Amino acid sequence: MSTLHTVNKSPFEKTSLAACLDHLSAGAAVLLLEDGVYAALTQTSAEGQVKAALDSVKVYALGPDLQARGLSEERVIPGISVVDYAGFVDLAAEHDKVQAWL
């Protein structure tokens, strides 16, 4: 079963991202959106756990949420793919289910 995991909370405020990353199976993907996009940034205290996850799963970040927060794509950790809303729909359709980490 392939699952798209979504994380919409800041990694600096909530443990949602860490909990998500600790519960991934083969074929999983992680989409960072809303305040979850802060986890996509380089040189933060959360960067290590995201980079480690990139070794085994695909990680995406929602572009419009990055732009809203003034975060340019140059700040995004290499290996994370930035997608738009249509890309979000594609990801949801490609996976068997969506699991939200609130």
Added chain:
Amino acid sequence: MSETIKNFLYLNRRAPYGTIYAWESLEVVLIGAAFDQDVSLAFVDDGVFQLTKGQDTAGVGMKNFSPTYAALGDYEVKKIYIEKESLEERGLSLDDLQHLTWEDEDDDYAEKDSIHLVTRAEMAAIMDGADVVFSF
């Protein structure tokens, strides 16, 4: 009416847009500024994200309220404290934030910086020195 002027500290610890706290805080600050109180703003933890440059909310269909911070100087809100450690933990520096200023009418309307970078220990002292802390 009492003439007592209290030192109000607005403590901002939340990122913008994901929740309504940041915007609500800004609204309350602007309303409170009309009452001639001694106002300070503190940006700690994810609150530092409120002041990032280049916010563009067109794609998410929300109001971009970040330009409003530039109006704080006109409301005599000129003590804005940013916690250094909070910036560093998030890969940010002051260069990533808006440049906020106020005009000093006692100094030929010179533009002066509103933002003060402070350490966590200094922030603790600022909090300790406030008469009232409003948390957002």
